[in-house]
Amino acid sequence: MIEERFDAIxxxxxxxxxxxxxxxxxxxxxxxxxxxxxxxxxxxxxxxILYADMLEKLIPDFREEAPLERHLVEQRFWMLDDKSHVGxxxxxxxxxxxxxxxYTIIRAQFDKWFSSKVKEAGATVLCETTVTELAxxxxxxxxxVKTDRRDGEIHADVVVLAEGVNGLLGTRAGLRERPKPDxxxxxxxxxxxxxxxxxxxxFNLKGDEGAVIEAVGTISRGMTGMxxxxxxxxxxxxxxxxxxxxxxxxxxTPYGLLERFKQHPSxxxxxxxxxxxxxxxxxxxxxxxxxxxxxxxDGWVVVGDAAQLNNAIHREGSNLAMTSxxxxxxxxxxVKSRRDPMTKENLSLYKKMLEESFVIKDLKKYKDMPALxxxxxxxxxxxxxxxxSKAMQNFVRVDGTPKKEKESSTLRSFVSARSWTGLxxxxxxxxxxxx
Amino acid sequence: xxxxxxxxxxxxxxxxxxxxxxxxxxxxxxxxTTPTPQLKALLKACPARCYELNDKGQVEITxxxxxxxxxxxxxxxxxxxxxxxxxRGGYGVLFKFG
Numbered sequence: 001m002i003e004e005r006f007d008a009i010x011x012x013x014x015x016x017x018x019x020x021x022x023x024x025x026x027x028x029x030x031x032x033x034x035x036x037x038x039x040x041x042x043x044x045x046x047x048x049i050l051y052a053d054m055l056e057k058l059i060p061d062f063r064e065e066a067p068l069e070r071h072l073v074e075q076r077f078w079m080l081d082d083k084s085h086v087g088x089x090x091x092x093x094x095x096x097x098x099x100x101x102x103y104t105i106i107r108a109q110f111d112k113w114f115s116s117k118v119k120e121a122g123a124t125v126l127c128e129t130t131v132t133e134l135a136x137x138x139x140x141x142x143x144x145v146k147t148d149r150r151d152g153e154i155h156a157d158v159v160v161l162a163e164g165v166n167g168l169l170g171t172r173a174g175l176r177e178r179p180k181p182d183x184x185x186x187x188x189x190x191x192x193x194x195x196x197x198x199x200x201x202x203f204n205l206k207g208d209e210g211a212v213i214e215a216v217g218t219i220s221r222g223m224t225g226m227x228x229x230x231x232x233x234x235x236x237x238x239x240x241x242x243x244x245x246x247x248x249x250x251x252x253t254p255y256g257l258l259e260r261f262k263q264h265p266s267x268x269x270x271x272x273x274x275x276x277x278x279x280x281x282x283x284x285x286x287x288x289x290x291x292x293x294x295x296x297x298d299g300w301v302v303v304g305d306a307a308q309l310n311n312a313i314h315r316e317g318s319n320l321a322m323t324s325x326x327x328x329x330x331x332x333x334x335v336k337s338r339r340d341p342m343t344k345e346n347l348s349l350y351k352k353m354l355e356e357s358f359v360i361k362d363l364k365k366y367k368d369m370p371a372l373x374x375x376x377x378x379x380x381x382x383x384x385x386x387x388x389s390k391a392m393q394n395f396v397r398v399d400g401t402p403k404k405e406k407e408s409s410t411l412r413s414f415v416s417a418r419s420w421t422g423l424x425x426x427x428x429x430x431x432x433x434x435x
Numbered sequence: 436x437x438x439x440x441x442x443x444x445x446x447x448x449x450x451x452x453x454x455x456x457x458x459x460x461x462x463x464x465x466x467x468t469t470p471t472p473q474l475k476a477l478l479k480a481c482p483a484r485c486y487e488l489n490d491k492g493q494v495e496i497t498x499x500x501x502x503x504x505x506x507x508x509x510x511x512x513x514x515x516x517x518x519x520x521x522x523r524g525g526y527g528v529l530f531k532f533g
Contacts, residue, residue, distance in 0.1 A: 036521055037529070043503065044530070046533065107530075107532070108531055108532050109532070128525030130522070148523050148524055178508065178513065179505075181509050184509055186482065186504060191532045244480065244509050244510065247476075247479070247480045248480060248510055251476075251479050252479070253479045255443065255444050255447065255482060255484075259443065276447075277450055277532070278450050278530065278531055278532045279447035279451060279502070280502055280530060280533060281502045281506070283509070
């Protein structure tokens with residue numbers, strides 16, 4: 001066993017773990033952070049969009065030195081059928097502001113920088129160390145961690161589990177269940193490199209402006225899923241994700257979906273001639289509010305993806321991770337300052353503070369959305385995109401058919417595909433889940 | 436699934452950096468004669484195509500190309516079909532971009 005004792009051990013150096021370690025170290029706590037990768041970031045995968053507000057709360061002047069890619073001035077939502085896309089694009093010069101709101105980032109590079117701030121604040125960061133188990137006393141209280149290093153047991157007053165979506169340690173210690181196939185999505189992603197002028201021309205961007213595209217439709221072949229295309233400075237992050245339970249049911253392959261997405265006539269010209277430099281995969285929590293496990297116990301708290309804190313509707317995860325890490329750290333510091341023990345009761349301050357933040361409020365708002373989209377994936381991801389595409393084509397194609405006939409043909413195609421009851425039911429259910 | 440898609444997975448993994456830990460597979464398949472539905476699902480769901488059928492019709496795993504997503508754990512650990520851990524510290528996939 002390692003004799004040195006810490007106020008807190010943070011397992012994992014992603015967004016949540018770095019936020020927690022930084023916050024506690026800044027408060028003067030003795031913090032050890034453990035990371036299994038060769039450096040912080042080398043195991044971390046995300047699209048990725050960074051939300052400035054949540055990082056500003058931790059590092060106010062991050063824009064001066066963080067490795068940021070492009071600030072986002074345009075968001076495109078696409079609904080695809082096999083040959084077309086119907087798009088909703090929002091681009092505004094307002095986003096060319098002094099302190100932009102959203103950036104694209106490359107996680108391995110960003111996290112390495114984030115970790116340097118954690119070290120500067122005084123935390124000990126130990127990489128290439130896999131935590132294999134939680135150390136618990138006879139009463140089940142978490143008293144530290146066991147690692148794959150020799151004499152690898154280390155003790156602390158509290159362990160912050162920022163171990164990522166798989167949440168292996170929590171499951172092994174019986175603190176929570178492993179994620180279920182219908183509560184996580186598998187996303188695969190490639191990094192496509194192109195000269196920056198080419199990217200700027202293809203996305204209609206100036207300088208460091210960026211655009212992101214999110215796409216649903218027949219690309220997921222009736223499964224609950226989404227494709228994404230994010231512009232970085234000199235590369236494009238392109239990927240697609242679907243629920244694991246849908247992959248299991250359909251026998252579709254993730255790389256097969258990715259290839260078809262890349263070959264879509266609306267997508268292929270964006271990446272034409274690119275050089276691919278990495279292929280990655282990652283799970284994304286999709287269960288929403290109802291999938292949030294117990295957030296704290298005697299000697300431990302859980303933050304970020306490990307706590308399934310992800311807003312699938314708004315595609316926000318890293319900001320929830322950062323915020324939960326920071327709030328957990330603040331709660332721990334308060335308990336410590338009162339010289340109280342790190343019991344479940346005292347640490348439930350974290351839960352209370354998180355409930356008062358946007359994290360839980362947003363997830364609660366959409367608590368019925370995952371079930372709706374997961375159960376009706378054929379309708380929302382296949383039938384409607386096809387119908388909308390057909391309606392648009394009918395609207396714009398000029399072929400001598402009187403407009404009145406065109407409109408009734410569009411209406412008939414909707415009613416025959418979903419029936420009046422189905423259409424109203426879907427609209428009602430969607431509105432209710434959105435509310 | 437067509438063969439050409441399968442070939443491309445190996446090409447995709449070729450872009451990645453790995454530190455392989457010889458003789459220490461971090462995922463193990465439970466010995467079996469006939470694969471369960473969960474094991475069969477892994478043949479297609481694994482994004483790195485680490486799972487393959489051998490000539491006896493059993494599912495085997497080669498972890499060298501694993502990108503550590505956890506999909507196989509979510510599908511196959513509860514039923515005991517696979518044992519799943521992370522690689523030892525410093526080993527496994529080393530993302531340059533992530």
